Amino acid sequence: MAPRFILRRLLLILPTLFGVSIIVFVLLRVIPGDPIVMMIPPGATQADIDNLRQLYGLDKSILDQYLIWFGAVLDGDFGISISLRQDVVGLIVSRLPATLELALSAMVLAVVLGITMAIIGTYWQNRWPEAVIDGISGFNQAIPDFLWGLIFILMLGVLWPILPISGRIDPRTGMEFTTQFYLAESLLRGEFSILADLVRHMLLPMVALALPLTAVITRTLKASLFETMTQDYIMLSEIKGFSRWRILIVEALRNALIPTVALSGVQFNFLVGGTVLIERIFSYPGIGNMAIGAVIDRDLPLIQGLIITFAIIFIFTNLLIDLSYRLLNPRVANE
Amino acid sequence: MNSILNIDDLHLEVRRDHIANPVLSGVDLSIKIGEIHGLVGNSGAGKSMLAKAILGILPAATRISSGVINFDGKDITRLDSKQRRHLASRHIAMIPQDPMTSLNPVRRVGKQVCDVLQLHMGMDRGKAQQETQRLLDNVQIREPKTVMRMYPFELSGGMRQRVLIAIAFSCKPELIIADEPTTALDVTVQRQILQLIKQLQMNSATALLFISHDLGVVAKICDRVSIMQSGRIVECQTAESLFDEPQHAYTQSLLETTSKYYRFDRGTNTHSETPAEHQDHA
Incomplete structure (x- = not known):
């Protein structure tokens, strides 16, 4: 499977990240907001402020600051968080798995739900199931993820409290994890009660993130399936005597997925971006939640590290989408 | 000889804005076992609709009245x-x-032939693959094993039509409907494909309904010809007598316009291919 294509894309990551780092670095220093002001206690003298500024290197020019920062980054050192006073890389590494598990679960849920609904809507075209599915996905598309989050908290956390609405795991479970991938680890170690607790905590933010993407996948795939079902080769399959289900799943679905993957690819990135607000709303300990804290505290090193992390996630998501596009389409698979 | 297909006074209408427009108005047609029956008419005469009615794939707005x-x-x-x-x-x-x-553009050619065999002939995968190889060999595809692993986009139009012909003949059907099977191909390939269809048909007991707007093509391969005009069969004759003494005025006008472009040399000419014609391998 096209190793040269993958290699080329991997090499392109470096200049992309370099560009991102410059933009972020300059933007953060041009926009208003001074990290020192956030740190100092009331009644600090001008000398204290100057000392602090010097300590963090904020008295130098932006170019000098960038060169210092970039030189350290090449050694894998993203600096020390101003607000949390810890190593930025360590902070991100400890929080990233939570976000990855949340975002990946939401993506899988959205893909499964979206494909299922599109197939049902196409199979019962012009009958009531299609109308129901159009209604649901229209509704879904109109409501953004964070609003779903708030609705869920009110409905299932307050009015009818059946699910936890904050955190990632019940602190009383007391399981010692060796990695930060709690979901994967508890699954692999067979700790199913812990797994159930993790899923209960993740359920609401996951569904909130997944619903808008589900709507997009349903609508694009359904439109694409409709068009595919009018193709000559589908008609010929009907003549050959294949059942409608078989034609839909075996003949039409893969063809219809090709444009759908291309169209809904961007939406995966929206989902990753959506984790920032959703994690905040559900007090979920991922990098999105941490990013909001970092912005509030004007924690420049942490913000820089987080944005580079998000950029890497976006790049890999796009790479995966392009790869799946090539897997589906034999015309480009061998190029 | 017995008929395999008998159409009796078939009326078909398309509904548009609550008005029913007749597409076929009283078609009578009978196809004998093992014959090649031509169906000729201008575009809009209802040839394809008739074919769709026989195949059971009429569009939703259409109704057999x-x-x-x-x-x-x-x-x-x-x-x-x-x-x-x-x-x-x-x-x-x-x-x-x-x-x-x-x-199907995303499925391998061999798989698409195998599918039909597995569905209708009760073959397992291995047997279906063997049979597919034989079928592709029958339609004069060289290296059928390689072609089976290819995707449609890797094949030329003529090669794809050969695959589709192999699929059509694969389950030894009693009737094959060929709806202008050579129209989309270029002229040299057209002849090879016609010859192939004729040859496969002769080796089987299959009847063939050959739809065309091209009397020249029909003259070459058909036993009997039905002429269709505005949703009716206006004349049905053996191919010889149709060209020698057309009965219906519409047939006469069709023949006149056609003969300006074609010289009819009927008979054995389907076998006299020039050596320059070779198989259309991509």
């Missing part, structure tokens, strides 16, 4: 899609007009 299509003694107009699948689809096959759009 009266008449019967008797296939092998059973009226197939009254079947729902499930009954049709069991009774008719194995026995009526189709060679489509456009080979470029008639194969």
Whole structure:
């Protein structure tokens, strides 16, 4: 499977990240907001402020600051968080798995739900199931993820409290994890009660993130399936005597997925971006939640590290989408 | 000789804005076992609609208002899609007009032939693959094993039409409907494909309904010809007598316009290919 294509894309990551780092670095220093002001206690003298500024290197020019920062980054050192006073890389590494598990679960849920609904809507075209599915996905598309989050908290956390609405795991479970991938680890170690607790905590933010993407996948795939079902080769399959289900799943679905993957690819990135607000709303300990804290505290090193992390996630998501596009389409698979 | 297909006073209408427009108004047609029956007419005469009615793939807005299509003694107009699948689809096959759009672009060619064999002939995968190889060899595809692993986009139009012909003949159907099977191909390939269809048909007991607007092509391969005009069959003759003494005024005018472009040399000419013509391998 096209190793040269993958290699080329991997090499392109470096200049992309370099560009991102410059933009972020300059933007953060041009926009208003001074990290020192956030740190100092009331009644600090001008000398204290100057000392602090010097300590963090904020008295130098932006170019000098960038060169210092970039030189350290090449050694894998993203600096020390101003607000949390810890190593930025360590902070991100400890929080990233939570976000990855949340975002990946939401993506899988959205893909499964979206494909299922599109197939049902196409199979019962012009009958009531299609109308129901159009209604649901229209509704879904109109409501953004964070609003779903708030609705869920009110409905299932307050009015009818059946699910936890904050955190990632019940602190009383007391399981010692060796990695930060709690979901994967508890699954692999067979700790199913812990797994159930993790899923209960993740359920609401996951569904909130997944619903808008589900709507997009349903609508694009359904439109694409409709068009595919009018193709000559589908008609010929009907003549050959294949059942409608078989034609839909075996003949039409893969063809219809090709444009759908291309169209809904961007939406995966929206989902990753959506984790920032959703994690905040559900007090979920991922990098999105941490990013909001970092912005509030004007924690420049942490913000820089987080944005580079998000950029890497976006790049890999796009790479995966392009790869799946090539897997589906034999015309480009061998190029 | 007995008929395999008997169409009796078939009326078909398309509904648009609550008005029913007749497409077929009283078609009578009978196809004998093992014959090649030409169906000729201008575009819009209703040839393709008739084919779709026989194949059971009429568009949603279309309705058979009266008449019967008797296939092998059973009226197939009254079947729902499930009954049709069991009774008719194995026995009526189709060679489509456009080979470029008639194969599934994301599935390997061999798989698409195997599927039909597994569905209708009760073969397991290994046996179906062997049979596919034999079928592709029969339609003069060189290196069938390699071609089986290819995707449609790797094949030329003529090659794809050969694959589709192999699929049509694969389950030994009683009737094959060929809806302008050479129109989308270039002239040299057209001749080879016609010759191939004729040859395969002769080696089987299959009847063939050959739809065309091209009397020259029909003259070459058909036993009998029906002429269609505005939703009716206006004349049905053996190919010889049709060209020698056309009865209907419309047939005469068709012949006149056609003969300006074609010289009819009927008979054995389908076998006199020039050596310059070679197989259309990509």
